[in-house]
Each structure stands twice: as structure tokens, then as C-alpha cells.
Amino acid sequence: MARDHILVGLEIGTSKICVVVGDSKPDGSIKILGVGQAPSRGVRKGEIVDFDTAQKCVHEALVDAEEKSDVMIQSVYLGVTGAHIASFNNRGLVRIPEDQDEITEVDCDNVRLSAREVSIPSQNMFIHSILQHYYIDGQEGVLNPVGMMGNKLEADFHIIHGIGTRVKNAVRCVKEIPLEVEDVVFNPLAAAQVVLNQHQKNLGALAIDIGGGTTDYLMYVDGAVRQSGSLGIGGDHITNDISMGLRIPMARAEKLKIDEGSVTLGMALPGETVTLKDDSGFAGKEVERETLNTIIHMRMRETFDLLKRQLEAGGDLHLLGAGIFITGGTSLLRGIDHLAQEIFELPVHITHAQTMSGLTSAFENPQFSTAIGLIKYAQAVQMDRPSGWLSKFTQRLPIFGRKR
Amino acid sequence: MIEFNHKQQIVSDGSEQVQIKVVGLGGAGLNVIDRIVLDGGAQGADLVVMNTDVQSLTSSVASRKVQLGRDATRGLGAGGDPEIGSSAAEEAREDIRKALDGAGLIFLCVGLGGGTGSGGAPMVAAMAKESGALVVVIATMPFTFEGKRRSRQAEDALIPLQATADAVICFDNDVMGDAVAPKAGIHQAFAAADETISQCVRAVAGLFTQPGILHIGFDELCAALRPGAAGAGRCLFGYGEAEGDNRAHDALARALRNPLMDRGRMLDEAHNVLVNVAGGPDMTLNEVQTLMEALTKHTGDETQILFGAAVDPAMAGRMGVTLVSSTGIAAAMAGVETQFVPHVMPAPMPVHVPAVAVVATSGAIPEAEREEMAASVEPGEELTLEAEPAMTGAAAAEVSQTSLIDLSPLAAMPQTERPEPQPIQARMPRLPRQPRIMTAATDPQQTPLVPKKEEKQETLQFEPVTRGRFEKSEPTIVDGQDLDVPTFLRRNLKVS
Numbered sequence: 001m002a003r004d005h006i007l008v009g010l011e012i013g014t015s016k017i018c019v020v021v022g023d024s025k026p027d028g029s030i031k032i033l034g035v036g037q038a039p040s041r042g043v044r045k046g047e048i049v050d051f052d053t054a055q056k057c058v059h060e061a062l063v064d065a066e067e068k069s070d071v072m073i074q075s076v077y078l079g080v081t082g083a084h085i086a087s088f089n090n091r092g093l094v095r096i097p098e099d100q101d102e103i104t105e106v107d108c109d110n111v112r113l114s115a116r117e118v119s120i121p122s123q124n125m126f127i128h129s130i131l132q133h134y135y136i137d138g139q140e141g142v143l144n145p146v147g148m149m150g151n152k153l154e155a156d157f158h159i160i161h162g163i164g165t166r167v168k169n170a171v172r173c174v175k176e177i178p179l180e181v182e183d184v185v186f187n188p189l190a191a192a193q194v195v196l197n198q199h200q201k202n203l204g205a206l207a208i209d210i211g212g213g214t215t216d217y218l219m220y221v222d223g224a225v226r227q228s229g230s231l232g233i234g235g236d237h238i239t240n241d242i243s244m245g246l247r248i249p250m251a252r253a254e255k256l257k258i259d260e261g262s263v264t265l266g267m268a269l270p271g272e273t274v275t276l277k278d279d280s281g282f283a284g285k286e287v288e289r290e291t292l293n294t295i296i297h298m299r300m301r302e303t304f305d306l307l308k309r310q311l312e313a314g315g316d317l318h319l320l321g322a323g324i325f326i327t328g329g330t331s332l333l334r335g336i337d338h339l340a341q342e343i344f345e346l347p348v349h350i351t352h353a354q355t356m357s358g359l360t361s362a363f364e365n366p367q368f369s370t371a372i373g374l375i376k377y378a379q380a381v382q383m384d385r386p387s388g389w390l391s392k393f394t395q396r397l398p399i400f401g402r403k404r
Numbered sequence: 405m406i407e408f409n410h411k412q413q414i415v416s417d418g419s420e421q422v423q424i425k426v427v428g429l430g431g432a433g434l435n436v437i438d439r440i441v442l443d444g445g446a447q448g449a450d451l452v453v454m455n456t457d458v459q460s461l462t463s464s465v466a467s468r469k470v471q472l473g474r475d476a477t478r479g480l481g482a483g484g485d486p487e488i489g490s491s492a493a494e495e496a497r498e499d500i501r502k503a504l505d506g507a508g509l510i511f512l513c514v515g516l517g518g519g520t521g522s523g524g525a526p527m528v529a530a531m532a533k534e535s536g537a538l539v540v541v542i543a544t545m546p547f548t549f550e551g552k553r554r555s556r557q558a559e560d561a562l563i564p565l566q567a568t569a570d571a572v573i574c575f576d577n578d579v580m581g582d583a584v585a586p587k588a589g590i591h592q593a594f595a596a597a598d599e600t601i602s603q604c605v606r607a608v609a610g611l612f613t614q615p616g617i618l619h620i621g622f623d624e625l626c627a628a629l630r631p632g633a634a635g636a637g638r639c640l641f642g643y644g645e646a647e648g649d650n651r652a653h654d655a656l657a658r659a660l661r662n663p664l665m666d667r668g669r670m671l672d673e674a675h676n677v678l679v680n681v682a683g684g685p686d687m688t689l690n691e692v693q694t695l696m697e698a699l700t701k702h703t704g705d706e707t708q709i710l711f712g713a714a715v716d717p718a719m720a721g722r723m724g725v726t727l728v729s730s731t732g733i734a735a736a737m738a739g740v741e742t743q744f745v746p747h748v749m750p751a752p753m754p755v756h757v758p759a760v761a762v763v764a765t766s767g768a769i770p771e772a773e774r775e776e777m778a779a780s781v782e783p784g785e786e787l788t789l790e791a792e793p794a795m796t797g798a799a800a801a802e803v804s805q806t807s808l809i810d811l812s813p814l815a816a817m818p819q820t821e822r823p824e825p826q827p828i829q830a831r832m833p834r835l836p837r838q839p840r841i842m843t844a845a846t847d848p849q850q851t852p853l854v855p856k857k858e859e860k861q862e863t864l865q866f867e868p869v870t871r872g873r874f875e876k877s878e879p880t881i882v883d884g885q886d887l888d889v890p891t892f893l894r895r896n897l898k899v900s
Contacts, residue, residue: 047878237890
């Protein structure tokens with residue numbers, strides 16, 4: 001499967017379904033061969049609500065991607081999100097038997113399993129358990145314990161879990177196409193792989209992916225995933241707010257948001273209006289610009305406030321040396337970086353997938369960060385798997401955890 | 405205006421009452437006093453202006469004027485320097501003393517940040533205190549755009565004021581400016597600020613000069629202004645009046661619409677909220693209940709509600725609500741404030757109030773309402789209204805009311821009730837002699853069993869809540885709020 005170096009990332013988003021086909025080079029670089037997308041229907045807040053419609057859209061996007069990249073897609077890495085996904089940090093511990101000389105890979109697996117021995121809601125399943133740090137007999141900073149000696153092996157893991165049926169729904173949707181799902185990845189984890197580089201992860205960085213239906217985030221501190229989660233608010237909410245506030249249809253509100261919307265208040269001239277054009281191009285309703293911006297501002301401010309509160313609860317916000325990296329479709333909203341900067345009081349960057357080659361238009365668009373990230377994630381996992389041992393490089397990358 | 409003062413003169417000669425003086429210090433204070441006069445004056449109150457700038461003093465319409473710093477500034481302003489302001493006030497010490505003499509209650513309106521206001525206010529407040537009066541300072545903090553230096557000067561001046569005055573009501577100009585539409589001119593922003601303060605002075609003066617069924621006293625006012633647990637805070641004030649079937653709701657909505665109320669959002673953080681409800685004889689208990697219930701949805705679980713009610717025949721068919729609160733003044737001042745609060749007396753309050761007095765209770769309110777309802781009316785018109793009692797309808801009733809007011813509660817107050825020139829504690833002995841009829845009101849105080857926030861959502865929405873696109877999806881609920889409902893709706897922000 002993996003040896004063919006063709007990797008496909010599939011993101012079933014709230015606003016669009018996106019398939020990115022990439023070629024993984026032996027030197028670790030990735031070349032984007034093609035991007036297929038289709039407007040999404042039947043998806044709300046990152047979760048499938050209308051199975052058949054969503055499946056049709058996935059199919060459309062896949063066909064589009066196959067045409068563009070000239071590749072037969074057989075298996076994909078599937079991104080999942082949704083407010084049901086939660087995370088926590090836990091430490092696993094195993095004792096090394098007296099007669100055993102050195103720590104083996106089996107012990108590393110066991111420590112991972114022991115970290116998972118916590119109670120999560122019964123309907124939930126583990127999506128990832130991401131290694132943070134190893135400790136041998138309490139000694140910190142062990143990167144690779146295999147081959148070392150010790151009596152007690154401990155490891156901190158960041159564990160991401162979500163409601164099993166909802167994750168499986170997405171998987172089923174793809175499998176029925178039919179298509180193989182190689183792995184399920186939590187969206188911000190994928191996005192963080194391409195918007196953050198290793199240096200930024202070490203310094204401490206927060207990746208925020210504001211999509212159509214959800215705002216997903218993942219925080220790296222000291223090179224390890226510290227916090228992650230998903231908030232069921234996204235660009236759709238802004239559109240809905242505009243639609244309700246100005247009493248215009250959703251489609252018109254979406255266009256207005258993209259063409260004219262801004263989160264910055266006080267920039268509009270007093271009484272400045274925006275004329276809504278109807279489909280035939282005739283001037284329709286007039287909307288006061290400041291009103292439009294106020295609606296957007298209120299929503300974004302609240303979203304960032306909520307996010308800040310959640311992150312502050314973890315108490316790691318002050319550890320972000322590299323700052324905040326915002327990506328996703330909603331990051332294209334004017335002035336969003338200034339608002340985030342004001343609220344988080346940290347440097348904020350609007351960013352997109354880095355270090356890729358191929359289709360420039362694809363990776364320079366923040367809307368595709370997650371889908372491209374899925375490929376990057378897949379590459380890291382595959383480099384890890386066949387080799388059978390954890391190299392120093394891949395150890396720092398999240399490793400897909402086995403499902404129960 | 406002259407007529408107004410004239411009337412006051414006659415009244416104060418003929419009766420024994422607590423003399424109220426409203427002092428405007430500095431340019432901003434002067435503007436506020438002018439605004440009060442234009443709005444119809446504060447009943448039973450002498451208006452005094454003090455400034456270094458002779459030009460503005462001359463143009464002021466107040467009855468009594470004190471020039472500060474005759475030598476220090478030679479009739480010019482203090483040039484934004486508090487030290488000059490301070491020495492100017494020092495120079496006019498005797499004049500100030502004379503102007504303040506004999507008052508039982510002094511409101512000191514001052515705009516902090518400039519020279520005369522920041523420099524003179526601490527001294528004037530101290531002298532007012534020395535004269536034995538209760539001192540309520542109404543201070544405005546400068547707009548941010550006026551620069552950091554002014555803000556600092558304002559902060560510096562505020563600290564001694566907090567220490568001397570019995571209560572400090574601090575208005576933030578920035579907040580008031582927010583209430584003005586962005587396209588409004590700067591003069592409108594300042595005018596809005598003056599208007600709010602004038603409304604506040606008149607409402608507060610009315611509150612504790614006029615007795616009600618459930619009376620609000622000075623102690624309640626102090627409690628309402630007492631700092632909360634949170635650090636720096638600000639004063640919340642709102643007044644609203646409405647008539648019709650839904651008047652209870654409408655009046656509250658109007659009170660909350662006041663810029664300083666921040667649409668009731670800030671009330672959530674307030675520790676104490678003073679509420680005075682006034683209405684005609686047709687005001688029903690049910691309406692008061694409705695109103696208080698609607699209000700409790702804006703307040704937190706821990707908030708103490710200081711409730712007062714008054715019946716006024718002139719208010720027939722209408723209801724008025726006054727809200728005063730504070731989100732807490734800077735923690736540093738908390739000690740000072742709480743220290744004096746326990747000693748503060750309720751405003752003199754005869755138990756057997758003559759019928760006229762009850763009638764007059766909400767006298768402040770018709771005026772405040774008039775200001776609100778006829779904001780566009782020319783000052784001149786309002787003055788004629790005041791002068792000609794032969795008006796029709798409610799307006800006439802209000803006007804005749806104003807004259808009654810002057811006679812009623814204050815007349816019922818014996819001379820001995822006037823605060824002596826002593827420290828606050830000295831007033832304590834009056835307490836036993838003044839049985840308060842607040843007892844009935846303590847119940848609503850202690851039972852603010854506020855519904856939880858979740859319920860707040862459902863009841864606040866007068867229009868049916870729609871979630872639009874998210875109608876059929878699982879709601880995103882965080883901290884009890886349905887985030888699918890547009891933020892601006894949840895925050896009661898009016899758009900389009």
C-alpha cells in the first residue's frame with residue numbers, strides 16, 4: 001500500500017470536501033499532484049448529518065481529484081473533526097522486569113497502552129495518543145528509550161478521543177464509495193504538520209484552523225502536543241449571523257462576508273453602505289458596512305474569547321514562544337489577525353501549508369491546509385512504520401495509535 | 405432658569421429642609437450644571453459653578469458662580485495643570501466655603517483630567533466634607549483620545565476624592581462615547597456624556613430627598629456604589645420610563661439601554677444594584693414583579709438588589725425605573741469605601757409622609773423622562789414648559805408636580821436632621837431616632853434568587869429564537885449559551 005508513495009488526504013469539511021493527492025519523495029518532501037474539491041452538503045459543524053448527500057459530494061470531489069492529478073485513488077487518509085472530539089494528557093508507566101537488560105519496543109507499546117488506561121465516556125473511542133516525553137526512572141528528556149537500561153519506563157501522552165459512531169460514520173461514508181481508509185486523523189493535528197515547522201513546535205506554537213463549521217486547535221509546547229480540541233463554531237456561523245441580522249439569504253450572506261466582510265470595527269466611513277447585487281446584477285438592498293462588520297466582529301471576538309478561556313484552563317498560553325498560527329478558510333477574513341492579536345496578546349500569523357512543492361495555488365491557500373496536512377501526516381506515519389524503529393525524527397511526529 | 409432659582413429661594417426660606425447643592429467644578433462640571441438647568445433643574449437644589457476661566461463662568465446659566473484663582477490665573481483657565489488648579493482653589497478658599505455653606509447634601513460634578521477639575525476637586529470635596537454635608541462626587545474620566553497624561557491626572561485626582569467623599573460615582577467618557585453613533589460629531593459625544601450625568605444627578609437627588617413606599621436611602625446608594633470583588637470597575641446608571649400595556653418591560657428595557665448600562669450586561673458583575681420603581685396609582689404589584697423578574701435575569705446570582713418603590717399620581721399610566729450600580733471601584737479604594745459605608749445614614753425619612761410628599765416621590769422622574777423623550781426639544785421650549793404650569797395632559801401634571809416636590813419631603817424634615825459639621829460617624833446616633841421603613845424592602849433585597857444563565861437566554865428573546873442554518877443540527881452549547889444563535893442577538897445588540 002504505502003510503497004507507491006502516492007498519498008491522498010480527504011477532508012470532509014462543512015463548506016467543501018477537499019481531496020489532495022501528493023507524491024511522497026524519499027527525501028521527505030512532498031509534491032502536490034492535484035487538488036479535487038466539491039462544495040459540501042449534508043455536513044454541519046464538521047460532522048455528517050445527511051449521509052447520502054455527503055457521500056455524493058465526496059464522490060464528486062474524488063472524481064475531480066483523480067481527473068486533476070491523473071491518479072487512481074485507492075486509499076485515503078481521512079480527516080475528522082467535530083466538537084465531540086476532546087483531549088487530555090496522561091502518563092503511562094511500565095516496570096521493566098529485573099531479568100531484562102534493556103528497554104524494548106514492546107515496553108514502549110505497553111507504556112502507551114497503560115497511558116490509555118483512563119476512563120473516557122463509553123461511547124468514545126481513542127483517535128490518537130501522541131507521545132510527548134519519555135522518562136526512565138524519573139529521568140527527563142529521553143528521546144528514544146529503546147536500548148536503554150532502566151527499571152521504570154514512563155511516558156506522557158496527549159490522548160485525543162471522540163464519539164466512536166460519529167467517527168465511524170465518516171469512515172463508512174468513504175468506505176462505501178468504495179475506498180480504503182488508511183487512517184483517521186484529527187484535523188488540526190494534520191494542519192499543524194504543515195503550518196508549523198519543527199522550530200516553531202519547539203518554541204511553542206498554537207495552530208488554529210478556523211473552517212466552515214468548526215474551529216480546531218492544537219498546541220505544541222516544547223515540541224510535543226500539549227492541548228487540542230475543536231469548537232463547534234466556524235465561518236458558517238458568521239454567515240448565519242449575517243443572514244439573520246441583515247435578513248438576507250445564506251448564499252448572499254456568504255458572498256457578502258467574503259467580498260466585503262471585515263472583523264475590524266471603526267474602519268468604515270460613517271454611513272458607508274454596501275450594495276447587495278442580486279443574481280441578475282441589479283442593485284438590491286443596501287447594508288451599512290459598520291453593521292456588517294459589527295456582526296462579524298461580535299462572533300469572532302466571542303470565538304477567540306472562548307478559545308482563550310479553554311486554552312487558559314490548560315495554563316500553557318504563556319509558553320507559546322512562536323505565537324499563534326491561524327489557517328483555514330475563515331482565516332481569510334479581513335483583520336482577523338489583529339483581533340486575535342488583541343485578544344491573545346501574542347504574535348499572530350495567518351498561514352498556509354509550508355514546505356511543499358507542486359501546485360502553488362493549492363498549498364498557498366489556507367483552505368487546503370488540513371488536506372495537505374493529512375498527506376504530511378501520512379508520510380510521517382509511513383516513514384515510521386516500515387522501518388520498525390523510532391528514529392529521532394519521526395519520534396517527534398505524532399504516531400497513529402491503534403484503535404481498540 | 406432665573407425663575408427656577410427664584411422658586412428655590414422662596415421654598416428654602418419658607419421651610420426647614422436639607423439643602424442640596426450641586427456644584428460644578430471646572431469646564432466639564434460647568435457644562436453638566438448648565439445641562440441640568442436646561443433639563444429643568446434638580447428639585448430643591450442650589451446650583452453652583454466654580455471655574456478658573458471667567459469667560460465660561462460668565463456664560464454659565466447657574467445661579468451662583470465662584471471664580472477660582474483670581475490672581476493665580478487672572479481669569480484664564482488652569483491650562484490643564486492640576487497644580488495651578490489646586491492653587492487657584494486654595495486662593496478662593498473663602499469663596500468656596502461660603503458657596504458650600506449650609507448644605508446638607510453636596511453633589512460635586514467634576515471632569516477629571518484637566519487643570520481646574522483635577523486640581524480643585526480634592527480640595528472642594530474636603531471643604532464640602534468639613535462643612536458637614538454628605539458629599540457625592542460625580543466624576544467623569546477623560547476620553548482615551550485625550551491622551552495618557554490626562555488619564556493619569558484623572559486617576560491621581562480620583563484617589564483623594566475616593567477617600568474624602570461619601571460616594572463617588574465615576575463615569576467613563578469612553579463608555580458614554582460608545583453610545584453615540586460613530587457618525588455623530590464630537591460635540592454630540594460630549595453632550596451625551598453631560599446629559600447622562602445630569603440625568604444621574606437629578607435622579608439620585610430625587611431618590612433620597614423624596615420618600616417612597618419602599619424608600620431608597622443614602623446607605624443603599626452607597627451600597628450600590630460599593631466596589632465589587634473584581635478590580636477596577638465603573639458606575640452603572642440607567643433610567644427609563646414607559647407607558648402602555650407593556651410598560652414594565654419597556655421601562656426596564658429603556659433603563660438598560662442607557663450607555664452606562666451596557667445593555668444590562670455589566671449588571672451581571674455588579675454586587676449591589678439599586679432599583680427604584682416609580683409609577684402612578686395604577687401600578688400593580690404584578691407589574692413590579694414582572695419588572696424585577698426581568699431585571700434579575702440581568703444580574704448575577706450573588707447580586708444584592710436594593711429595591712425602592714414610589715407611587716406618584718402624576719405618573720398615572722406610566723412606570724419609571726432608576727438603576728444605579730457599580731462593577732466595583734479599583735481594589736485599592738475598596739478599603740476606603742467599605743470603611744465608611746456602614747456609618748452612612750439613610751437619607752432622612754419621615755415615616756408618616758404626608759400625601760403630598762408621596763405624590764412627589766418620583767418627581768425627579770417626570771423630568772428625567774421629559775429629557776429622554778424630548779431630547780430633540782430646544783432648551784428654550786423646555787424652559788417655557790417649566791414656567792407655564794397651564795399645560796395640558798401629563799406635562800402639566802409633571803410641572804405642577806415639580807412645585808409640590810419642593811415643599812413635600814424636605815418640609816417634613818426637622819432642622820435637627822441636617823447633618824452637623826462632624827465626621828460621618830457623628831451622624832450615627834441619628835439612626836435609632838429614624839426608624840426606616842426599608843424593612844419591607846429588605847425582602848426583595850435578600851431574595852434575588854436569580855434564575856440561571858441558561859434561562860436568561862430563553863426569556864430574553866422577545867422574537868422567537870431561530871438558529872437559521874443550524875436549526876436541525878446539534879446545538880453548540882458552551883457555558884449554557886447556545887452558540888448557534890448569533891452573538892449579536894444573544895448580546896441584545898441592535899443591528900440594521
